[in-house]
Amino acid sequence: MLAFELSGEHATLPSAEVTACLEALGIRFRVELGLPRCLLVDADFSERIGQRLAMTRSIIDVLGVSDASEPEIAEMVRGVELSADRRLSFRVRVKNIGTPLSSAKLERRIGELVYDMGYSASLDNPDFELRAVLTGDKCVFGRTLSLIDSSVFERRRPQYKPFFYPGVLMPKVARVLVNLARAVDMVFDPFCGTGGILVEAGLMGIHALGSDVQRKVLLGAKLNLVHYGAPFTLMYQDARSLGLADDSVSAIACDIPYGHSAIILAGSRKELLEDSLAEMHRGLRLGKRAVVVADRCIKDEMAAAGFESEQVHRQRVHRSLTRVIHVAVKPG
The missing domain is CATH 3.40.50.150 (Vaccinia Virus protein VP39)
Structure with a gap:
C-alpha cells in the first residue's frame, strides 16, 4: 500500500491530483483511507508518479498504521518487517499534522527501536528513510519511496x-x-x-x-x-x-x-x-x-x-x- 503525504495548500486538489495521475499512468488502484493531508492507496509504485506530482510532499511504502499514541506506535514499529540486510543504514523523519505528540521525541523513539533491530543510523546519507505521518488520530508508518522537491x-x-x-x-x-x-x-x-x-x-x-x-x-x-x-x-x-x-x-x-x-x-x-x-x-x-x-x-x-x-x-x-x-x- 502507498501513502501520499499531501501538501496543505488546498483542501481538494492534492488528493484529486494523485488519483488523476495514477489514472493517467495506467496504474490500477483503490483508495483505502483518506486522512487529513494523507491518502492511502492500494497501488503499485512507479518513479513516474513522484516525477509528475506537484501537491504531494512524499510517497511512502506503508508498513503499518496505528493509533497516534506513543505505545501504539512503538508496538507497530516492533512488528514491521524491514530489509533482511542489517548492514543497511537508516534515518527517521516524522511529519506531525496537528497532533499533540512531539515529533523530535517520536523520531528518537522509533530510531531506538529500529537500531535495536540491528540497523545503523545515518542522518546524512542513509540507505533508506523511515517516515511517520501523524494525522487525525492515526500514525501512518513506512519507508520513503519518493520525496517531491517543491523548491x-x-x-x-x-x-x-x-x-x-x-x-x-x-x-x-x-x-x-x-x-x-x-x-x-x-x-x-x-x-x-x-x-x-x-x-x-x-x-x-x-x-x-x-x-x-x-x-x-x-x-x-x-x-x-x-x-x-x-x-x-x-x-x-x-x-x-x-x-x-x-x-x-x-x-x-x-x-x-x-x-x-x-x-x-x-x-x-x-x-x-x-x-x-x-x-x-x-x-x-x-x-x-x-x-x-x-x-x-x-x-x-x-x-x-x-x-x-x-x-x-x-x-x-x-x-x-x-x-x-x-x-x-x-x-x-
Whole structure:
C-alpha cells in the first residue's frame, strides 16, 4: 500500500491530483483511507508518479498504521518487517499534522527501536528513510519511496522566466491542471498565454500544443518553452475558431481569460466562453478530459457545450478573485 503525504495548500486538489495521475499512468488502484493531508492507496509504485506530482510532499511504502499514541506506535514499529540486510543504514523523519505528540521525541523513539533491530543510523546519507505521518488520530508508518522537491516550482515562478506577464498561474497549479487532464502524450491549451501550463507539461515529457490570439504573449511563450527545453507546437489562432481536426487532441488544460482586453477581442464575455468551449469539445477525443479554469462556476456552460462535469475545485487567489477549476469529460 502507498501513502501520499499531501501538501496543505488546498483542501481538494492534492488528493484529486494523485488519483488523476495514477489514472493517467495506467496504474490500477483503490483508495483505502483518506486522512487529513494523507491518502492511502492500494497501488503499485512507479518513479513516474513522484516525477509528475506537484501537491504531494512524499510517497511512502506503508508498513503499518496505528493509533497516534506513543505505545501504539512503538508496538507497530516492533512488528514491521524491514530489509533482511542489517548492514543497511537508516534515518527517521516524522511529519506531525496537528497532533499533540512531539515529533523530535517520536523520531528518537522509533530510531531506538529500529537500531535495536540491528540497523545503523545515518542522518546524512542513509540507505533508506523511515517516515511517520501523524494525522487525525492515526500514525501512518513506512519507508520513503519518493520525496517531491517543491523548491523547483518556486524557481519557475513567472517572474523568474525569460518572458513575464502578470496575472498568470503559478507553476504548481499549472502542473496540477495537466495531471487532472490525465495528459500522457500531449496536452492542448487554447489560451496558452506565456506558456505556464505548457512548460509544466513539457517538463513531464508531454508534447505541449498551445494557441493564443495575442502575438506578443505567444512569442513570450516560445521563449519560455525553449528555455526549459519543452517539446512544443504553438499556433497563432483564436480559441473561438481553432484549426484543429475533430477529435484530434487527447487532453485540454486552460485558464480562460477574464480580463477586459480579452473580452474586447472576443466581442463579449459570453461569446468568448461559449464559442471556445464549443471548439474545445469539437477538438477533444471521446472519453478524454478538459480542465478549464474560470473566475466563476461555468458547469452549465460546459454542459451546454456537451461536456459532463466530474469535479469542481475552488481556489481563492485574493479578495476579488477565486479561481474555479472544472474537470469535465467528453462522453463517448
